[in-house]
Amino acid sequence: MLDINFIRKNRDLVEAAIKNKACKADLDVVLKLDDGRRELGQKIDELRRERNEIAGKMKGGKPEPTLVDRGKQIKVELMRYEEDLEGIERDYLRELKLVPNIPWLDVPVGLSEDENVVAEVVGEPTKFDFEPKNHYEIGQIRGWIDKERAAKVAGARFAYIKGEMVKLQLAIMTFVIDSLTDENVLKEIGERFGVKVSTKPFVPVLPPYMIKTELYDAMDRLEPREDRYKIEGDELWLQGSAEHVLGSMHADEIFKEEDLPVRYVGYATSFRQEAGTYGKDMEGIIRMHQFDKLEMESFAAADESFNEHLFFVAIQRWLVEKLELPYRVLQKCTFDIGKPNARGIDIEVWLPGQGKYRETHTADYMTDYQARRLNTRVKREGGMEFVHTNDATAFALGRIMVAIIENYQTEEASVRVPEVLKKYLGGKEVL
Numbered sequence: 369m370l371d372i373n374f375i376r377k378n379r380d381l382v383e384a385a386i387k388n389k390a391c392k393a394d395l396d397v398v399l400k401l402d403d404g405r406r407e408l409g410q411k412i413d414e415l416r417r418e419r420n421e422i423a424g425k426m427k428g429g430k431p432e433p434t435l436v437d438r439g440k441q442i443k444v445e446l447m448r449y450e451e452d453l454e455g456i457e458r459d460y461l462r463e464l465k466l467v468p469n470i471p472w473l474d475v476p477v478g479l480s481e482d483e484n485v486v487a488e489v490v491g492e493p494t495k496f497d498f499e500p501k502n503h504y505e506i507g508q509i510r511g512w513i514d515k516e517r518a519a520k521v522a523g524a525r526f527a528y529i530k531g532e533m534v535k536l537q538l539a540i541m542t543f544v545i546d547s548l549t550d551e552n553v554l555k556e557i558g559e560r561f562g563v564k565v566s567t568k569p570f571v572p573v574l575p576p577y578m579i580k581t582e583l584y585d586a587m588d589r590l591e592p593r594e595d596r597y598k599i600e601g602d603e604l605w606l607q608g609s610a611e612h613v614l615g616s617m618h619a620d621e622i623f624k625e626e627d628l629p630v631r632y633v634g635y636a637t638s639f640r641q642e643a644g645t646y647g648k649d650m651e652g653i654i655r656m657h658q659f660d661k662l663e664m665e666s667f668a669a670a671d672e673s674f675n676e677h678l679f680f681v682a683i684q685r686w687l688v689e690k691l692e693l694p695y696r697v698l699q700k701c702t703f704d705i706g707k708p709n710a711r712g713i714d715i716e717v718w719l720p721g722q723g724k725y726r727e728t729h730t731a732d733y734m735t736d737y738q739a740r741r742l743n744t745r746v747k748r749e750g751g752m753e754f755v756h757t758n759d760a761t762a763f764a765l766g767r768i769m770v771a772i773i774e775n776y777q778t779e780e781a782s783v784r785v786p787e788v789l790k791k792y793l794g795g796k797e798v799l
Contacts, residue, residue, distance in 0.1 A: 369588075369741055370467050372402055378470075385470050388477050388702035393466035401460040408453045415442050415449070465588070469737040471702050472674075472711040478701030484714070485701070490685075491694030493718045494775045501781060502721030503773040504652035507533065509781045510799075513653060524650075525642060525657040532799040536772070537660065537765050539792035541635060544662050544687065544762050545572050548633045554683075561682035565675045566629055570664065573634040575613040578604045583616040586741035588708040594643040610634035610663035611732075611759035618667060619742040623755060628746060629668040629676055633762055636661060653766045654726070662762035669746060670736065673756030677733035680760035681713050684729045687762065690788045693771050694718040696725055710735045717767075721774040728767045731760035 375382050379395060386393045419442045422435050476485050494500075507513030512533035518526040529537065547553045548570040555567045581603040584590040589612050590605070597606040607613045614634045623630065642655050649655040664683065668676045681697075688695050698714040705712035711733040716725035736754035739745070746755050776784040783799045790796065 369464055369737060370469065371740065372398075372464065375399075375467065381470060382467060385468050385702075388471065388479075389468045389705075389707060390479055390703055391466060391468045391707055393468065394463065395467070398460070398463045398467060401456055401463060405453060405456045405460055408449055408456060412446065412449050412453065415446050418442060419446070465585075468707040469710050469735060471705065471709075472733065474699070475705060475711055476699060476701040479703045481701070481704045483701040484704055485699045487697045487699045487713075489696040490689070491692075491718075493694055494720045496720065496777075496779075498779045500720040500774065500777060502652060502719075503770040505721070506773050506777055506781050506783065507652070515653075523657075525655065527653050527656065529653075533769060535793060536769055536789070536799060539789045540763055540765060540768060541662060542792050543690075543789060545633060547687070547690075548572075548631075548664070548683070548762065557682050557686045558679065560686065561678075563675060563679045563682050565672065565679045568629060568631060570631040570633040573610075573614060573632045575607075575610055575617070575634050575636055577607055577613075577636060577639075579607050579613050579616065580604060583619060583742070584612060586619065587612055587616050587738055588741070592643065595641045597639045597641065606639040607636065608640050609638050610636035610661055611665045614663065614665035615738055615757055615759060616742060618744045621744055622752070623667060623744075623746040625669065625746055625748045628755070629666050629672065631664070631666045634663050634665065636663070653770065656766060660765040662765070664758075664760045664762050666758045667739075667744065667746075667755045668758065669748065670753060670756050673735065673758065674733065676756075677711065677731060677758050680758055681715075681731045683762070684715050684731060684760060688715060688717060688728070691768070691772065691786045693775055695728075706732075708732075708734055708737045710737070717771040717775075719771060719774050721777075726767070726770075728764060728771060729761040731758070733758055 370382065375395065375398065383395060419439065422439050426435055476483060478484065504513060510531065512529065512531050514528040514530060515526070518528050549572060551567045551569050554569065558565060558567065578599065581590070584605055589608065590596065596608060599605065613636070614632050637658060637660050639658055642657060645655055664680055666676050685697070695715055695717045698716060700712035700714055709732050713731040714727050715729035717728045719726050734757045736756050738757050739754040744755050745752050772786060773783050776786065778784065785793055785796055785799060
């Protein structure tokens with residue numbers, strides 16, 4: 369969330385962010401509640417100071433009745449004021465949480481995803497001398513995707529992934545982890561895309577699949593709740609993407625400046641209700657309730673965090689280019705980046721079976737918006753600061769396999785193996 373003092377000093381800027389992100393925050397309400405909590409806080413401090421003075425006067429000897437009576441009165445007043453303050457603090461936090469992050473200067477203003485801007489197109493859409501199939505048709509022919517039995521066992525929007533498609537997923541995972549833990553590869557990526565950052569490798573992580581309500585909310589990723597799966601009887605939720613449990617892992621911790629950036633690449637099976645999407649992408653494995661992702665997360669100092677964001681986008685592009693897939697880069701508009709984001713970039717890969725580009729990657733630049741709620745800080749020479757966080761998709765395994773299957777398909781409904789993955793599949797040329 370934003371700092372209340374920043375809001376007071378930059379009200380016009382914050383109002384513009386609320387408007388351009390179509391958020392429901394009301395700054396008049398936020399500031400009025402803040403005034404109320406400050407006023408009550410002062411009264412409580414004054415009463416506690418008076419209580420301490422009375423306690424000092426009552427030491428030794430017989431206390432004066434007036435002091436005893438005033439002490440009792442203060443106790444009652446404190447209880448009432450503290451109860452009032454607790455209610456105001458609760459209301460204040462609820463309203464402050466509605467205030468969005470400030471969009472980065474180059475974020476296009478727009479009130480729908482249709483106003484996202486295509487920043488770059490790389491490669492030509494794959495062409496065939498036959499009518500290309502979609503991934504689901506090929507998956508059924510090859511016995512790789514079984515949604516009928518999954519529906520019997522778990523319901524709609526689940527699938528059994530089988531056979532060589534499983535090997536393909538494991539090959540992609542190993543390729544990504546090998547790449548992101550290799551400092552030479554990261555140096556190559558930085559030079560290729562002209563981003564000057566540390567080449568510190570990523571730490572691979574297998575995180576928990578569940579997250580507490582408090583931390584999910586602090587990450588500002590709990591909403592919309594109807595899209596999340598809650599564990600009945602517990603304040604636990606199934607995470608919707610690995611960054612939810614990576615970004616929260618250092619809550620209430622302080623980094624040393626020399627340890628930054630801290631970078632993780634986490635693999636997790638993730639869960640989403642996909643509320644409101646019924647009827648969309650019902651064929652195949654594009655929108656599933658359960659899906660596997662490799663996600664990047666980093667904690668960086670404020671003056672290095674934007675370059676870190678650009679570096680994450682560069683990594684995404686490098687990974688897609690290594691698979692030799694045609695893609696385009698989208699700069700997301702104010703509405704589409706979301707409430708906690710300062711900037712957002714999508715990568716969309718061409719899917720010949722569908723005849724259009726589809727999102728495969730997202731990169732989110734959060735500045736200190738998450739860290740303030742999480743209380744994740746760094747000790748620097750000038751004092752204590754909140755860290756800045758970045759998260760970005762390395763690969764959503766289902767979607768990138770869709771892209772490979774559709775772009776590398778043959779007329780016989782086989783799939784050629786991308787060159788970079790052959791060594792991870794025992795040199796196999798075709799699946």
